[in-house]
Amino acid sequence: MKILVLNGSPHVNGNTTAMVNAFKEGAESKGHTVEVIQVGTKQVKGCLACEYCHTKGNGKCIQKDDMVPVYEAIDTADMIVFASPVYYFGLSGQMECTLSRFYPYPIPKAKKYALLLSSMSPGVYDGIISQYKGTVSYFGAQDMGIITAHDPDNKSAAKLAEVKKLGASL
Numbered sequence: 666m667k668i669l670v671l672n673g674s675p676h677v678n679g680n681t682t683a684m685v686n687a688f689k690e691g692a693e694s695k696g697h698t699v700e701v702i703q704v705g706t707k708q709v710k711g712c713l714a715c716e717y718c719h720t721k722g723n724g725k726c727i728q729k730d731d732m733v734p735v736y737e738a739i740d741t742a743d744m745i746v747f748a749s750p751v752y753y754f755g756l757s758g759q760m761e762c763t764l765s766r767f768y769p770y771p772i773p774k775a776k777k778y779a780l781l782l783s784s785m786s787p788g789v790y791d792g793i794i795s796q797y798k799g800t801v802s803y804f805g806a807q808d809m810g811i812i813t814a815h816d817p818d819n820k821s822a823a824k825l826a827e828v829k830k831l832g833a834s835l
């Protein structure tokens with residue numbers, strides 16, 4: 666299975682990235698192909714709601730920014746993982762922009778999804794999990810797992826083992 670991981674953190678060695686790396690290791694150990702795109706370090710603008718993609722754009726977005734290679738990856742992914750730090754009880758702005766840019770697809774090809782979240786505090790995930798579950802359901806897809814990490818579990822061996830296990834369970 667081809668798995669696309671969208672990492673919404675701007676930190677290349679941060680807590681979210683540690684979870685992403687553990688997930689990748691687990692999934693690759695079972696023969697899956699994992700592509701990680703760290704959208705948190707890229708220039709992806711939010712959807713303009715211009716409807717170009719649904720009209721004369723014929724499924725293509727009018728904005729030619731760093732989302733272009735993400736679209737290419739989404740086109741062939743069997744599974745998509747959203748990984749993000751929690752910012753004010755929501756996804757990072759970069760991840761939120763990326764998600765809004767799924768708009769050209771009626772339904773993405775991927776039929777499996779997972780969610781990895783890192784925060785400082787516990788109990789801050791309800792809004793994101795609700796958004797994620799609603800989106801997965803809207804896509805007619807299956808949730809394969811949700812893992813959250815807060816301090817002091819961020820980057821802990823136990824938490825990373827849990828994430829690796831999720832990757833290896835696919």
Ligand SMILES: Cc1cc2nc3c(=O)[nH]c(=O)nc-3n(C[C@H](O)[C@H](O)[C@H](O)COP(=O)(O)O)c2cc1C
Pocket residue numbers: 674675676678679680681682749750751752753754755783784785786787789819
């Ligand atoms: C702008 C901003 C907003 C944040 N909001 C929250 C929050 O609402 N709740 C929380 O527990 N942590 C919050 N945090 C902390 C991060 O979620 C936390 O440090 C996370 O582990 C960072 O992941 P990273 O290392 O991948 O960037 C916030 C951090 C930033 C920079």
